[in-house]
Amino acid sequence: MAKALIQVAVKAQKGNCFRTAGDLLAVGVFSDTLAGSLAETLDDKLNGKISELKRMGDFEGKANTSCLLYGQGGISAKRILLVGLGERKAFKPEVLRKVASQAVSKAVDLRAKSVLLSLHGDVPASAKLDIAAVGQMITEAACFGAYRYDEFVTEKGKRPASVRATLVDADAKKVTLLKKGISAGMISGGAQNYARTIANRPANVVNPVTLASEAKKLAAATPGLRCTVLDKKQLEKKGMGGILAVGQGSATPPRLIVLQYVPAKASKNAKTVGLVGKAVTFDSGGISIKPGEGMHDMKFDKSGGIAVLGAMKAIAKLKPKCKVYGFIPSAENMPGAGSYRPGDIITTFSGKTVEIQNTDAEGRMLLCDAIAYAEKLGCSTIVDIATLTGACVVALGQKRAGVMSNDDTLVEQLKAASAKTGERLWHLPCDDEFVEAMKSKIADLKNIGGKWGGACTAAAFLSQFIKKAKWAHLDMAGVGVWGANESDAPGSIGFGVRLLTEFVCRTK
Ligand code: BES
Ligand code: MN
Numbered sequence: 001m002a003k004a005l006i007q008v009a010v011k012a013q014k015g016n017c018f019r020t021a022g023d024l025l026a027v028g029v030f031s032d033t034l035a036g037s038l039a040e041t042l043d044d045k046l047n048g049k050i051s052e053l054k055r056m057g058d059f060e061g062k063a064n065t066s067c068l069l070y071g072q073g074g075i076s077a078k079r080i081l082l083v084g085l086g087e088r089k090a091f092k093p094e095v096l097r098k099v100a101s102q103a104v105s106k107a108v109d110l111r112a113k114s115v116l117l118s119l120h121g122d123v124p125a126s127a128k129l130d131i132a133a134v135g136q137m138i139t140e141a142a143c144f145g146a147y148r149y150d151e152f153v154t155e156k157g158k159r160p161a162s163v164r165a166t167l168v169d170a171d172a173k174k175v176t177l178l179k180k181g182i183s184a185g186m187i188s189g190g191a192q193n194y195a196r197t198i199a200n201r202p203a204n205v206v207n208p209v210t211l212a213s214e215a216k217k218l219a220a221a222t223p224g225l226r227c228t229v230l231d232k233k234q235l236e237k238k239g240m241g242g243i244l245a246v247g248q249g250s251a252t253p254p255r256l257i258v259l260q261y262v263p264a265k266a267s268k269n270a271k272t273v274g275l276v277g278k279a280v281t282f283d284s285g286g287i288s289i290k291p292g293e294g295m296h297d298m299k300f301d302k303s304g305g306i307a308v309l310g311a312m313k314a315i316a317k318l319k320p321k322c323k324v325y326g327f328i329p330s331a332e333n334m335p336g337a338g339s340y341r342p343g344d345i346i347t348t349f350s351g352k353t354v355e356i357q358n359t360d361a362e363g364r365m366l367l368c369d370a371i372a373y374a375e376k377l378g379c380s381t382i383v384d385i386a387t388l389t390g391a392c393v394v395a396l397g398q399k400r401a402g403v404m405s406n407d408d409t410l411v412e413q414l415k416a417a418s419a420k421t422g423e424r425l426w427h428l429p430c431d432d433e434f435v436e437a438m439k440s441k442i443a444d445l446k447n448i449g450g451k452w453g454g455a456c457t458a459a460a461f462l463s464q465f466i467k468k469a470k471w472a473h474l475d476m477a478g479v480g481v482w483g484a485n486e487s488d489a490p491g492s493i494g495f496g497v498r499l500l501t502e503f504v505c506r507t508k
């Protein structure tokens with residue numbers, strides 16, 4: 001099927017970026033001052049051209065702007081891309097990610113095969129970032145910016161098959177540290193792009209069965225990663241009524257994909273973390289069918305599961321000390337003669353019964369079985385991630401995922417990981433009043449609450465399937481899936497891959 005996407009290579013090299021050959025040299029420009037930055041040196045070499053651009057107002061160094069220069073004598077690179085860093089005093093790590101990604105993306109558009117980056121030199125000391133972390137961020141951003149999803153486009157134009165980013169620094173010690181960051185960044189950035197591709201594939205290509213084969217393929221190719229798949233018969237035997245109910249209207253049966261990473265030298269008291277991701281390969285709503293507008297985007301309803309798949313790929317390579325399970329319950333939610341119906345009462349894996357009031361609230365039916373199973377297999381910390389509710393998008397918009405939990409320390413740990421990876425989170429409640437809203441008169445629970453607080457009632461529903469484990473739920477319905485992302489490639493941004501990876505790697 002698929003033709004290979006753009007290959008990205010990142011390396012670090014000792015040298016002077018102005019005297020290094022390349023197709024494109026990216027230089028950051030602050031909007032408030034050139035003083036002390038690489039741009040100041042470049043401005044001298046270009047006889048004050050950058051200052052002049054600023055004076056004219058053509059390019060002021062504002063965030064999200066850039067300016068391409070050609071034919072500059074004395075600079076070895078064929079082109080120079082000035083990228084706006086915004087105000088120096090307002091510098092945030094996200095600025096660095098943004099400009100590095102912007103520069104590599106521009107290189108792809110220009111069909112420039114090699115891009116030189118010396119952006120790390122402009123990170124203010126006040127940002128408190130060590131140089132290896134900066135190298136990692138730039139590498140992840142380079143992977144992100146180079147990404148285009150075109151495996152089904154038969155006429156690919158002249159986009160390059162590969163792009164190479166080189167981080168240049170005159171100091172050999174810094175180059176060594178940058179290299180350290182680059183190796184970590186290639187793992188996490190590579191896993192993120194892998195996840196984007198699987199998420200971007202349409203529902204006629206990725207269904208529960210083909211997704212399970214993909215997971216098996218990944219595990220076979222990744223030392224330290226194991227994969228088992230529960231098929232329909234095994235799900236029936238285990239009593240996973242939630243997963244089965246959602247899948248029963250589709251021509252393709254549901255699956256529960258179980259990935260496992262076991263550290264080579266697992267200590268006796270190594271923690272076991274469970275990552276659980278919703279993978280509805282297409283959410284039509286089922287019998288409670290969705291309106292037609294925008295329904296095609298419901299191929300992205302597998303994004304939580306794919307985030308877990310991508311994270312497991314990275315985790316197996318980064319080798320943390322804890323044991324990690326990845327659970328990916330997958331089904332296609334379709335209307336049909338065999339579909340589950342509003343009014344049905346489903347017995348879930350936990351033994352709890354659920355009255356279905358809306359077949360479009362299907363994600364929680366998959367997740368409730370998978371999180372209960374995770375706890376049964378010994379996970380003491382469980383993090384689930386899902387494109388679960390439109391209500392979460394209404395509440396938080398498209399830049400933050402909601403986090404709900406039964407443990408405030410776990411929320412803090414997730415937030416700490418989020419601060420490093422830039423995948424933003426916002427803490428929302430899921431306590432008593434929301435639990436109350438999910439009680440049914442004819443079963444233990446119902447699958448929808450009232451009119452208000454839909455993201456919170458969904459999380460409160462899930463919380464009822466945890467016994468003792470520390471649990472957090474990430475609602476990523478709004479984030480980086482539906483168009484409004486900051487990438488030049490429409491579709492998935494692979495949200496959650498780096499966040500889950502970072503979180504797990506911080507777990508002792
Ligand atoms: N997959 C959707 C949630 C969703 C909506 C994700 C929009 C991304 C964008 C989920 O399965 C769903 O349909 N949720 C319903 C729940 C409702 C029936 C209680 C929703 O949000 O409308
Ligand atoms: Mn739905």
Ligand code: ZN
Binds near residue numbers: 280283301360363
């Ligand atoms: Zn859904």
